[in-house]
Each structure stands twice: as C-alpha cells, then as structure tokens.
Amino acid sequence: MTSHTTLHRTISFTPDAKLAPPENSSMSSTTKTGRRRRSSSIIYQEPPETVEQISDQAVNPNLNSQWVNAKGAWTIHPVIIIGLKIFFDIIPGVTQEISWTLTNITYMTGSYLMFHWVRGVPFEFNAGAYDHLNMWEQIDNGDQYTPAKKFLLTVPIVLFLLSTHYTHYDLTYFIINFLALMAVVIPKLPLAHRMRFAPFSGAPPDD
Amino acid sequence: MATTSNLTTASDVLSTHIFSILNSVSEQFHKLPGSAIFLRYVKSSYQNDPVRSAVELFLVLFAIRYLLARSYSTKPGKVRLTEEEIDDLVDEWQPEPLVGKNTIFEDADLEKRAVIVGPTGPKCRLQTGRTVTNLASYNFYNLVSNEQLKERAIQTLRTYGVGPCGPPGFYGTQDVHMKIEADIAAFLGTTACIIYAQAFSAASSVIPAFSKRGDIIVADKAVNYSIRKGLQISRSQVRWYEHGDMADLERVLARVQKEQAAKKQLTRRFIVTEGLFENTGDMVDLPKIIELKLKYKFRLILDESWSFGVLGRTGRGVTEHQHVDAAEVDMIIGSMAGPLTAAGGFCAGSDEVVEHQRLSAAAYTFSAALPAMSAVTASETLTMLQTQPDMITSLRENTRIMWQQLDPRSDWMTCTSVPENPIMMMVFKADVINSKRLSLEDQTLLIQDIVDECLAQGVLVTRAKALSAAASGAKSDIYTHRPALKICLTNGLSKKEVEKAGTTVRHAITKIVTKKK
Numbered sequence: 001m002t003s004h005t006t007l008h009r010t011i012s013f014t015p016d017a018k019l020a021p022p023e024n025s026s027m028s029s030t031t032k033t034g035r036r037r038r039s040s041s042i043i044y045q046e047p048p049e050t051v052e053q054i055s056d057q058a059v060n061p062n063l064n065s066q067w068v069n070a071k072g073a074w075t076i077h078p079v080i081i082i083g084l085k086i087f088f089d090i091i092p093g094v095t096q097e098i099s100w101t102l103t104n105i106t107y108m109t110g111s112y113l114m115f116h117w118v119r120g121v122p123f124e125f126n127a128g129a130y131d132h133l134n135m136w137e138q139i140d141n142g143d144q145y146t147p148a149k150k151f152l153l154t155v156p157i158v159l160f161l162l163s164t165h166y167t168h169y170d171l172t173y174f175i176i177n178f179l180a181l182m183a184v185v186i187p188k189l190p191l192a193h194r195m196r197f198a199p200f201s202g203a204p205p206d207d
Numbered sequence: 208m209a210t211t212s213n214l215t216t217a218s219d220v221l222s223t224h225i226f227s228i229l230n231s232v233s234e235q236f237h238k239l240p241g242s243a244i245f246l247r248y249v250k251s252s253y254q255n256d257p258v259r260s261a262v263e264l265f266l267v268l269f270a271i272r273y274l275l276a277r278s279y280s281t282k283p284g285k286v287r288l289t290e291e292e293i294d295d296l297v298d299e300w301q302p303e304p305l306v307g308k309n310t311i312f313e314d315a316d317l318e319k320r321a322v323i324v325g326p327t328g329p330k331c332r333l334q335t336g337r338t339v340t341n342l343a344s345y346n347f348y349n350l351v352s353n354e355q356l357k358e359r360a361i362q363t364l365r366t367y368g369v370g371p372c373g374p375p376g377f378y379g380t381q382d383v384h385m386k387i388e389a390d391i392a393a394f395l396g397t398t399a400c401i402i403y404a405q406a407f408s409a410a411s412s413v414i415p416a417f418s419k420r421g422d423i424i425v426a427d428k429a430v431n432y433s434i435r436k437g438l439q440i441s442r443s444q445v446r447w448y449e450h451g452d453m454a455d456l457e458r459v460l461a462r463v464q465k466e467q468a469a470k471k472q473l474t475r476r477f478i479v480t481e482g483l484f485e486n487t488g489d490m491v492d493l494p495k496i497i498e499l500k501l502k503y504k505f506r507l508i509l510d511e512s513w514s515f516g517v518l519g520r521t522g523r524g525v526t527e528h529q530h531v532d533a534a535e536v537d538m539i540i541g542s543m544a545g546p547l548t549a550a551g552g553f554c555a556g557s558d559e560v561v562e563h564q565r566l567s568a569a570a571y572t573f574s575a576a577l578p579a580m581s582a583v584t585a586s587e588t589l590t591m592l593q594t595q596p597d598m599i600t601s602l603r604e605n606t607r608i609m610w611q612q613l614d615p616r617s618d619w620m621t622c623t624s625v626p627e628n629p630i631m632m633m634v635f636k637a638d639v640i641n642s643k644r645l646s647l648e649d650q651t652l653l654i655q656d657i658v659d660e661c662l663a664q665g666v667l668v669t670r671a672k673a674l675s676a677a678a679s680g681a682k683s684d685i686y687t688h689r690p691a692l693k694i695c696l697t698n699g700l701s702k703k704e705v706e707k708a709g710t711t712v713r714h715a716i717t718k719i720v721t722k723k724k
Contacts, residue, residue, distance in 0.1 A: 052442055128419060128420035128421060129420075131420065131421070141280070141282065142281040142282060143280045144276075144278065144279055144280075144281060145276040145277060145278040147278075150273060150274050153270070157267075157269075157270045158270075160266070161266070161267070164259075164263065165252070169252065171259075178262070194281075
C-alpha cells in the first residue's frame with residue numbers, strides 16, 4: 001500500500017537512442033543516487049529529482065517558465081533591445097560604438113540574470129519543487145531544442161553580429177561583446193543542462 | 208606508363224567535375240537578388256582579420272545548426288511506443304481488483320469480529336445476543352450514554368441543521384464554531400484556537416502549514432500515522448530520535464544546529480512529539496523538551512490527541528499535568544473526537560499561529576466545517592469537565608484498579624502505558640518473548656487469541672491495530688509496532704465490574720499463553 005506515485009517500467013522496450021541527452025562524462029562518477037562523488041566537486045551535475053519532487057512538479061503547470069511560449073514573449077526581446085539602444089543613444093557623449101556595446105552588455109546581463117542565475121519559482125504553489133533549477137532548465141520541462149529555446153539562443157547571436165558590424169570590427173569592442181555573448185550562450189548549450197559550477201553556485205549539497 | 212596516365216585522367220575528370228558543380232552553384236547564387244550586396248558586405252567585413260571572421264562564421268554556422276536540431280526530452284525513462292506495441296499492451300492488460308484478496312488471518316479475523324447491535328456503552332449488546340463489558344471503545348467519561356448531551360445535541364440539530372455546507376472560510380463558520388474555539392483556548396490557557404472538522408486530518412494539516420521543503424523536523428520515532436502523513440506531505444527533512452529518549456533528542460538537535468551553523472543556513476526547525484503516545488501509551492517529558500527547545504532554538508508541535516481531556520487535575524492535558532505553561536508550546540494539536548467524544552480536532556497556539564492556519568492549513572480551507580451538533584457537544588463536554596472534576600478522579604480510580612489486576616500480577620504481559628492513561632497497552636514481557644522465541648506474528652496471533660478468549664468470557668477488549676510505519680513514505684522502517692492488547696477504561700463501569708473484568712483478562716492471558724507451548 002504505497003502512497004507515493006510509482007513510475008511503472010513493466011515494458012521492456014529499449015528507449016530510443018536519439019532521446020538520450022549528451023552524457024556529461026567529465027570527472028563525475030554517477031552512483032545510484034547520483035550524489036556521492038569524491039572525485040570532483042567543482043563541476044557537478046544537479047542530481048535527478050526525487051519522487052516527491054516529481055509529483056510536486058506535476059501538480060500544477062509551471063507558471064514561471066510557461067510564459068516564454070505565450071503571445072508577445074518573443075516580440076518583447078527586439079522591443080527591449082530597441083528600447084535599450086534608444087536609451088543609450090539619448091545619453092549625451094555616447095558614440096555609436098559605445099551605445100551598441102552597452103546595449104549588448106545590458107541585454108546579455110539581464111538575460112543571464114533572468115534565465116541562468118536565479119533559481120526556483122517566485123510563486124508559492126508547488127512547495128519548492130523547482131528550487132534547484134534555474135529558469136532555462138525549467139522551460140518546456142527540460143526539453144532541449146524547443147522553439148522557445150531556439151529563439152532565445154538566436155537573439156543574442158544576432159545582436160552580437162550586429163554590434164560587431166556597427167563597431168567597425170574594432171578589436172577591443174569585439175572582445176567585450178564576445179565575452180558577453182559567451183556568458184549567455186554557454187549556459188544555454190545542452191551539455192550545460194543541470195551542470196553546476198561550484199565557485200558560482202556553492203558546494204554540492206549532501207543528501 | 209599507362210597506369211599513371213589513367214590516374215591523371217581520373218583525377219582530372221574528378222576535378223573538372225567539381226569545378227563544373229561549383230560554377231553552376233555560383234551562377235545560381237548570382238541570380239539571387241541581393242547576392243551582390245551580400246558578397247560585397249562579406250568581403251568588406253573581412254578587414255584583414257581572419258580569426259575574427261572565422262569566429263563570426265563559426266557563430267553563424269552554430270546558430271544554423273542549433274536552429275535545425277530536433278527537439279528531445281531530458282527526462283529519464285521516456286519511452287516512445289509504436290502503435291502496434293500500444294495495441295499489444297492494451298490487449299494484454301488485466302485489471303487488478305480494487306480490493307485485494309484477504310489473507311487467511313484477515314478472513315479469520317473478520318469471522319470472529321464482534322458486532323455491536325444498538326448504541327455502544329460500558330455494557331453493549333452483541334449481534335450474537337450476549338451482553339458484554341465493553342473495554343474496547345473510547346468512552347472514558349461514559350459520555351455516549353449521557354442524556355443531557357443527547358438533549359443538547361438534538362436541540363442543536365433542530366436549530367442548525369446537519370452540516371455547515373461549506374468550508375469554514377466560505378460561509379461555513381457558525382457562532383458555535385467560534386464559541387468552541389474560544390472555549391478551548393480559554394480552557395487550555397493559550398491565546399487562540401482553530402477547529403478542524405476531522406481529528407485525523409488536524410495533525411497532518413498543521414505540520415505542512417508551517418514546515419515546508421527545506422525545513423528541518425525532529426520527530427519521535429513512535430509518532431502516530433496522522434503525524435507521519437503530515438511529515439511526508441510537508442516535504443521537510445525529517446530526523447528521528449529514539450522514542451522517549453531525551454539524550455538522543457539532544458544529540459540530534461545538536462547535530463542539526465552544528466550542520467546549519469557550518470552551512471550558515473537558518474531554516475525553520477520543529478520538534479514533533481505527542482502528549483500521550485497512541486502507539487505505546489506513555490507520556491512525553493515536556494519540561495525537558497521545553498528546555499531543549501529553548502536551548503537549541505526549535506519550535507515545538509505537540510499532538511495532544513489522547514491527553515487533552517485526560518491528563519491534569521482538570522483535564523487540560525499534559526501541560527497541566529507536568530506544570531508547564533501552555534504558551535511555551537508553539538502549537539498544541541488536539542482531538543475532540545477522543546476523550547471529549549464529540550468530533551473534530553483543534554490546534555491551539557498564539558494569535559499568529561492560528562491566523563496563519565486560517566489560510567494555509569489544507570484541512571481548514573479545503574474541507575467542510577464541523578457540524579454544529581459536534582461543536583456544541585464539545586462545548587458541553589468541556590463545561591462538564593470543568594464543573595464535574597469527580598469524572599476524572601473516578602476514571603483514574605478505575606484505571607488504577609485495572610492496573611492492580613493486570614500489571615504486577617500477570618506473569619506474561621506488562622503495560623507500557625503510564626498509570627494516568629485510561630488506554631492500557633499490554634505487551635508481552637521481554638523474558639517471555641525470549642524464552643518462547645515469539646516473532647511479531649506469533650505475538651499478534653497470541654493476542655488475537657487472548658481477545659477471543661476474553662470475549663468468550665464476556666469482556667470485549669481489542670488488539671492494537673496500526674498501519675505499518677513504512678506505509679507513510681519513510682525510506683526504511685523507522686519504527687516497528689509491538690503487538691499489544693488494548694484495554695480502554697471507562698467511568699461507566701463500577702469498581703467491582705472493573706475488578707471482575709481485570710481478573711477475566713488476566714486469566715485469559717494465562718490460559719492462552721500457557722496453552723501454546
């Protein structure tokens with residue numbers, strides 16, 4: 001008489017090979033629970049959720065991450081970028097190059113903070129089931145290469161190419177913009193899914 | 208000579224082929240509108256910087272590749288089935304029955320179970336026609352036969368109807384609810400109180416209202432099923448301490464404090480225990496727990512389901528019995544369905560504690576309110592407890608008499624309850640278990656036989672039945688219940704009747720235990 005949900009695997013079909021996410025094979029030895037690793041705690045994988053967390057996540061749709069697929073959530077990005085550009089243009093004494101670079105940096109910082117730095121959900125409806133995941137990992141339930149994620153990755157790249165053009169390919173601006181772009185693109189890669197870097201996000205929690 | 212010429216012609220053919228393909232591609236490209244502009248832009252953007260152009264080209268190719276990639280899921284265990292496989296599985300499927308088949312033990316149990324006809328009371332009539340002494344119902348003050356209570360209840364029923372038709376927060380609160388809340392708060396000595404419609408869901412609703420995922424709860428291993436459910440629902444981290452062992456509790460509290468200090472974390476921390484334990488019958492050491500709670504900065508949730516209305520000079524519970532101020536306990540959970548023989552449960556505490564539960568407690572917000580009849584019965588019972596203190600003393604006297612008959616005088620069983628507890632849990636003595644090498648199942652069967660024998664002699668007692676500890680979501684067995692014989696004393700029997708019943712039980716125990724060699 002178990003009172004928690006059990007995932008029945010009475011079927012013995014081999015799962016589709018394409019569905020397997022790219023394995024992170026760096027210094028981590030995954031055990032049954034996926035937590036105990038003495039080898040490296042600098043880069044570690046966020047362990048899979050417990051049954052209670054999965055059932056708590058399934059109770060309500062995740063309002064924190066659902067809106068990226070909603071109306072207007074895609075158009076707002078060019079709108080914000082244009083707004084930032086206008087704002088930086090208005091400030092006296094700011095050249096076109098600096099203005100483009102500042103737009104680039106502001107947009108990258110803002111989207112990094114929103115999608116990759118903050119963890120959890122700002123609402124109180126699922127008893128903290130998403131506390132360890134940042135927003136990028138919550139979007140579309142962790143699926144990779146979904147339309148929302150494709151759009152959100154393309155926008156910074158296009159913005160970067162635009163800004164290199166308008167700064168006349170100057171080396172310093174290029175490096176600044178490129179670093180900002182890397183900070184935003186690398187966490188969005190599928191191999192960075194659920195990867196935690198200890199200097200930024202703290203030591204791996206013991207169970 | 209001939210082979211080299213062959214080779215050169217082969218490579219020539221290949222290279223001409225490739226050139227022709229490239230030419231045709233570039234011709235097509237030049238036909239596209241805007242291609243000239245595009246080519247001019249790419250040429251001008253090169254700016255003699257191959258590394259940068261290579262980086263930009265790589266980015267563009269990466270973006271195109273990302274855009275064209277197929278979506279997949281990262282959730283483990285997702286299996287895609289073809290239509291055929293789905294059809295096969297559907298054909299093979301056999302539905303499981305809703306209720307499993309009974310075991311032999313359960314079947315035998317069902318057959319021998321006593322069925323009471325008519326109202327329950329200190330002496331009840333069975334379906335077989337016999338009248339037996341009822342020591343199995345929770346009827347401590349014999350309020351089930353109280354005519355005055357019945358009159359009040361019928362009066363309330365005629366005035367208020369049967370149910371409140373709604374949750375307390377949505378037009379379900381009636382003046383009788385507010386009255387009983389005020390009565391209990393005044394009786395206990397706390398600031399405020401909140402009523403739940405069902406005593407079982409009180410504990411399992413109060414705990415998750417305050418303790419969430421990430422908080423720490425330190426609980427006694429022998430807590431009852433309702434509290435276990437509350438711990439599971441709250442999703443907090445639960446640490447267990449040995450039942451009644453204050454040294455172990457201190458060890459666990461110190462460990463939690465040390466871990467949190469090391470991680471510089473400060474979460475909510477709770478100690479959960481019961482006043483009188485439902486499973487073992489013994490009492491908590493409340494002053495010691497208060498001292499530990501203040502020292503290690505924890506909050507205390509005390510479940511007084513079986514001690515409210517029973518312990519203390521006037522029945523105020525374990526706080527009165529052990530001379531502790533009720534305001535020291537953060538949340539006192541109680542039951543009006545047990546000793547008060549009304550219905551429902553309550554939680555008493557400070558104003559903030561109670562007000563928080565009016566919105567966050569699941570059983571208060573999402574469940575219908577208590578029927579007015581039960582609320583009025585509870586109020587009346589409380590008044591009775593305060594105005595007729597001899598109820599409590601005569602119950603204690605009956606319990607003492609039963610103890611006299613059973614505990615030191617029986618060679619085989621001992622009572623794990625405290626002497627003030629009208630529910631006596633009799634377990635086999637340790638040396639008996641060892642000498643006869645009784646497993647838990649053997650003990651259960653023996654106790655069932657004792658129950659049957661007592662019934663044959665005219666005394667109705669029962670076996671303590673509990674859901675296994677593993678059924679409440681713990682990863683391993685935290686606590687194994689000892690099979691026990693449960694005798695519930697009542698005021699409704701005279702001293703002689705209690706003595707006679709005690710003798711019967713003792714003889715039954717001796718007979719069954721000595722028979723099974």
